[in-house]
Amino acid sequence: MKYTKLLKGNHALAEGGIAAGCRYFFGYPITPQSEFLEHMAEIMPEANGEFVQAESEVAAINMVIGAASCGAKVMTGTSGPGFDLFHEGIGNLHAHDFPVVIVDIMRGGPGNGSLHPSQQDYDVCIKSRGDMKNIVLAPWNHQDMYDLPNLAFELAFKYRNPVVIMADNVIGQSYGNVVMDDEFKPTEFDTSSWAMSGAKGRERHLSIAHFPDPNVANEMQHYKQGKYAEMAKNEQRSESYYCDDDPEVVVVAYGIMARNSYAAVKALREQGYKVGLFRPVTLFPYPMDALNEATKNAKHVLVAEMSAGQMCADIKGRGFDKDVVLKPGFCPSSVPGTGEIEAWIKELL
Amino acid sequence: MEYKVLIGGSGGQGVMLLGTMLAIAAINEEREATCLPAYGPEMRGGTANCTVIVSDEPVLTPSPDAVDAVIVMNEPSYSKFVGDVPENGILIVNSSITNNVVEEGVNYEIVKVPCNDIAAELGNVRAANMVAAGAYIQKTGAVSLEACEKTLTDYFGAKKPGVVKSNIDALKAGMDYVK
Numbered sequence: 176m177k178y179t180k181l182l183k184g185n186h187a188l189a190e191g192g193i194a195a196g197c198r199y200f201f202g203y204p205i206t207p208q209s210e211f212l213e214h215m216a217e218i219m220p221e222a223n224g225e226f227v228q229a230e231s232e233v234a235a236i237n238m239v240i241g242a243a244s245c246g247a248k249v250m251t252g253t254s255g256p257g258f259d260l261f262h263e264g265i266g267n268l269h270a271h272d273f274p275v276v277i278v279d280i281m282r283g284g285p286g287n288g289s290l291h292p293s294q295q296d297y298d299v300c301i302k303s304r305g306d307m308k309n310i311v312l313a314p315w316n317h318q319d320m321y322d323l324p325n326l327a328f329e330l331a332f333k334y335r336n337p338v339v340i341m342a343d344n345v346i347g348q349s350y351g352n353v354v355m356d357d358e359f360k361p362t363e364f365d366t367s368s369w370a371m372s373g374a375k376g377r378e379r380h381l382s383i384a385h386f387p388d389p390n391v392a393n394e395m396q397h398y399k400q401g402k403y404a405e406m407a408k409n410e411q412r413s414e415s416y417y418c419d420d421d422p423e424v425v426v427v428a429y430g431i432m433a434r435n436s437y438a439a440v441k442a443l444r445e446q447g448y449k450v451g452l453f454r455p456v457t458l459f460p461y462p463m464d465a466l467n468e469a470t471k472n473a474k475h476v477l478v479a480e481m482s483a484g485q486m487c488a489d490i491k492g493r494g495f496d497k498d499v500v501l502k503p504g505f506c507p508s509s510v511p512g513t514g515e516i517e518a519w520i521k522e523l524l
Numbered sequence: 525m526e527y528k529v530l531i532g533g534s535g536g537q538g539v540m541l542l543g544t545m546l547a548i549a550a551i552n553e554e555r556e557a558t559c560l561p562a563y564g565p566e567m568r569g570g571t572a573n574c575t576v577i578v579s580d581e582p583v584l585t586p587s588p589d590a591v592d593a594v595i596v597m598n599e600p601s602y603s604k605f606v607g608d609v610p611e612n613g614i615l616i617v618n619s620s621i622t623n624n625v626v627e628e629g630v631n632y633e634i635v636k637v638p639c640n641d642i643a644a645e646l647g648n649v650r651a652a653n654m655v656a657a658g659a660y661i662q663k664t665g666a667v668s669l670e671a672c673e674k675t676l677t678d679y680f681g682a683k684k685p686g687v688v689k690s691n692i693d694a695l696k697a698g699m700d701y702v703k
Contacts, residue, residue: 181548181557316582317558349586350547350559431587438584512589 182353184346185210187320188278189218190353192250195325196361197276198224199249201238203231203257206290207344208280211252232257236264243273244382246370248328252278255296256287262304265337269307269399270384272369274331276324277309278340280347283481283506291508292343294430297485300339301459306396308403310338310410311458313429317351319456325361330410332364334402341458343481345431345510406460413462414454417444421472422451424523427499428479429455429486431510436479439516450520458486463493470497475523479516481506525580527666528588531656532573532605533597533618538653542595543574545657545679549671550578558586571601578666593664595656597639598622616659618652635659635702642697648687651694658698669699 182190188211192200200215212228219226225242229235235251242249253261258279268275279300283293300311310330312323320342327338366372369380386392417440418425428436433454440452453469455462470476477500478487487501502519503511529546533539540561547557561574575591577583593614596602599622606626609615613632617625620640627634637659639652654676661667673692680688 179551179554181544181551181559345560345587348561350544350557351583351586352551352556352558431585434585435587441584510587512587513585514589 176358177354177356179352179354181350182317182321183210183350184314184317184320184342184348185280186214187317187353188252188324188340189214190355191321191324192276193218193222193224194321194355194359194361195248195328196363197248197250197324197328198222199242199247200224200251201227201229201235201242201249202251202253203229203235205254205257207282207347208252208254208257208278210348211278211280215250232260233263236261239275240264240267240271240273243268243275244271244371246364246366246372248276250276250278250324252280254280254282255293256282258296258299262299265303265309266305266307267384268337269303269305271382272335274328274335275337276327276331276340277337278342281341281343283508289508290344292345292431292481292510293506294343294432294481295485295506296341297458297480297482297489300341301489303337307399308336308406308459310334310336310406310460312338312340313456313458314340314342314346315430315433315454316346317349317353320346321353321355329362332362332366334406335369336402336406341430343431343510403460410457411460411462411464412456413465414456415465415469416440416452416454418451418453418469420449422449423473424450424475424477424520425453425470425473426450426477426479426516426520427453427455427466427470427486427490429458432479432481435510435513436516438513439520442513443517443520448520448524450524458489461489461493463490463495466490466495473497475500477502477519477523479511479519481510526583527578527593527664528575528591529593529595529660529666530573530575530591530605530608531595531597532571532601533653534600535572537572537597538650539572539597540574541679542653542657543576545654545672545675546576546578546660546667548675548679549667552671552674553667555580556582558583560586571604573601573605593660595660596622597653597656599624614663616656616663618656620652635663637698637701639698642701643694646690646693646697648690648694651691654691654694655698655701658695658700659702660698662699662702669695
């Protein structure tokens with residue numbers, strides 16, 4: 176049965192994870208992600224799953240590797256400083272081709288950073304050392320926080336790749352409507368060809384994170400890049416609003432910036448201006464085809480993001496050939512409001 | 525129709541419960557809502573606040589540029605958020621513990637409600653937040669009394685019928701006070 180609840184974004188992630196079949200969670204608390212972990216601690220036992228609050232992020236991500244190696248649906252979550260500590264483990268997950276869903280509720284700045292809203296983890300979320308790529312999903316409302324964990328597991332198991340759900344603290348910490356379905360049946364994935372399930376009666380499965388043999392190393396690199404090309408072909412996801420009538424200005428934004436930009440675009444449409452919004456849902460693979468389509472006749476493209484232009488540089492690097500205006504050009508300590516975004520757009524009209 | 529309210533008070537005054545109660549009441553009416561709490565250093569003592577939006581359509585953004593009503597539960601919150609009251613908006617003040625309210629020359633409606641005193645008379649001073657909620661829903665019609673009653677009953681649960689009743693009584697008393 177479907178029903179609606181008011182959920183905190185971080186709680187919606189936990190509920191969505193359990194609904195998607197996640198039965199293992201290992202993590203370490205950090206603002207603004209802690210309520211995700213706390214809610215997992217509450218609801219995981221009811222789902223007969225395992226929850227462990229580890230002694231550190233380094234321990235947590237290694238516990239995640241253990242569960243992932245067995246083919247289990249496992250999640251963890253953190254914020255920027257913890258994501259820094261996750262990197263070694265994420266590298267190993269890539270080396271082994273283990274599926275996992277990682278949540279990053281971003282905070283601002285380097286080091287321990289600020290507790291302000293931010294979109295500054297874009298670069299570190301889409302990439303991992305050794306030319307590796309994480310699939311990255313960017314929720315913009317509470318419903319996405321509930322729905323995306325299932326998509327994340329589908330992609331993680333389809334490609335045997337880490338998937339990051341990257342959100343900002345406005346969505347993570349605020350409450351909103353979520354439609355839930357208590358009869359939802361998540362996909363059970365066939366892991367029999369690779370999972371470390373005990374080798375009794377079959378050939379043992381070997382998984383290594385070390386590639387000293389040059390032929391093996393080359394083969395691995397080609398396999399990985401081939402996998403990313405497949406993702407780019409099949410998994411680009413995005414939404415376009417008011418982009419069907421060749422708008423003069425198209426705003427490109429994700430997360431809370433897409434939310435506020437949508438409000439700005441809607442207000443300007445009501446005043447008769449031809450403006451549109453393009454919202455990437457996957458940040459890797461980036462939905463370049465839909466971006467090119469949405470902006471093909473636009474006079475101006477405005478990238479609105481709370482960083483010094485990480486997404487902007489990414490689309491440029493992927494060959495986006497239109498001039499792009501970046502706003503606000505840095506990460507301010509509060510989210511630019513609808514009025515501010517309207518003013519940026521009007522400057523271009 | 526969209527209702528946007530900023531609620532300020534100090535930790536322990538039930539500001540978050542007041543905010544989420546309004547939002548859940550909206551969902552009980554099959555409408556849409558968001559509630560954005562202030563977070564960060566302010567969570568530890570000092571002022572607590574949240575912004576609630578109730579709407580017949582999906583809420584555009586949980587962090588709006590402006591609200592149409594402000595509820596302040598104490599004097600520090602009055603000082604901090606009085607500037608957020610818009611022209612022709614409503615300011616609901618917990619006058620039991622907020623004394624220095626500027627009333628002359630303002631371009632918005634001030635509704636002074638002695639929330640603590642009314643709640644104390646009803647025997648549950650902790651329900652002062654619901655007195656303010658009652659005043660707010662009576663003045664604006666943002667959500668119905670019935671939806672709030674259902675929310676409080678679900679929230680406190682069958683185990684605490686006395687708490688449910690005292691909160692609903694406080695809600696009704698707040699409504700009556702501003703009628």
